[in-house]
Amino acid sequence: MAASSRTTGVRPATLADAVSLTRFEQRAFTGYYAAHRFSEAQFRYYLARPTTIAHVVERGGTIVAYALGAQQTASRRHLVRLHSIAVDAAERDRHLGSRLLDAFLTEARRRRCRRAYLEVAADNSPARAVFTHHGFVMTARLHAFYSRSVDGLRMRCDLMRAHSGSKRGGRPPQRG
Ligand SMILES: CC(C)(COP(=O)(O)OP(=O)(O)OC[C@H]1O[C@@H](n2cnc3c(N)ncnc32)[C@H](O)[C@@H]1OP(=O)(O)O)[C@@H](O)C(=O)NCCC(=O)NCCS
Numbered sequence: 001m002a003a004s005s006r007t008t009g010v011r012p013a014t015l016a017d018a019v020s021l022t023r024f025e026q027r028a029f030t031g032y033y034a035a036h037r038f039s040e041a042q043f044r045y046y047l048a049r050p051t052t053i054a055h056v057v058e059r060g061g062t063i064v065a066y067a068l069g070a071q072q073t074a075s076r077r078h079l080v081r082l083h084s085i086a087v088d089a090a091e092r093d094r095h096l097g098s099r100l101l102d103a104f105l106t107e108a109r110r111r112r113c114r115r116a117y118l119e120v121a122a123d124n125s126p127a128r129a130v131f132t133h134h135g136f137v138m139t140a141r142l143h144a145f146y147s148r149s150v151d152g153l154r155m156r157c158d159l160m161r162a163h164s165g166s167k168r169g170g171r172p173p174q175r176g
Helices: 015-028 031-036 040-047 096-110 125-133
Strands: 052-059 062-071 079-087 115-121 137-147 150-158
Touching (some): 015 062, 040 052, 040 062, 052 096, 079 096, 096 115, 096 125, 115 125, 115 137, 125 150
Antiparallel strands (some): 062 079, 115 150
16 A cells, blocks of 8 residues: 555445455454455445445555445335445544445435445444444344344434534434
8 A cells, every 4th residue: 555645535336346345355354243244256246236335435546445235126225224334444533434424325315215224233333433423323232143242233324314424514413
């Protein structure tokens, strides 16, 4: 990674990003999350589908952050699930995660989705903080979801009510 290069803006991911995303995934998800990593085949599957919403940020031609989710189909097309979001450890706390989540939720609203949901590990404070800032509230605790000893939390965001949690967009009212 070139120290002098800057991070790019958030851009939509394409099928051509599948290999870079797979490499990044290996670095970004460790510990109990490693068992839940996406494979290259899974990235290819999602990036080829029109229901997928995926964005990346690069530095020096290398992906350093991404978010990927999918709009449901048929009678559930008003729902969108965020499958994954990650920022390289060296790039955290600079609002890349917030910007990616903004892009994801903006595109979901453009597609007329009414509700977003996700699962996050109960002990993942940074991720929970980002999601809460963007209007997500906890709706369920999922016992042993990530490993025998790590529960998951299901979180939901009402897209008709919640607004951007970024500094520029202002914070949504905190609920729950
Ligand atoms: C979760 C993650 C994507 C956040 O990315 P990030 O770019 O560091 O997040 P941001 O800089 O946009 O932070 C947004 C807010 O979250 C909060 N936050 C960020 N890191 C935090 C931390 N370590 N502890 C508590 N709050 C934190 C901050 O309060 C920040 O709010 P601010 O606007 O008041 O500064 C990143 O930590 C990550 O990649 N983690 C590993 C992968 C992962 O766990 N993904 C989630 C799986 S569901």
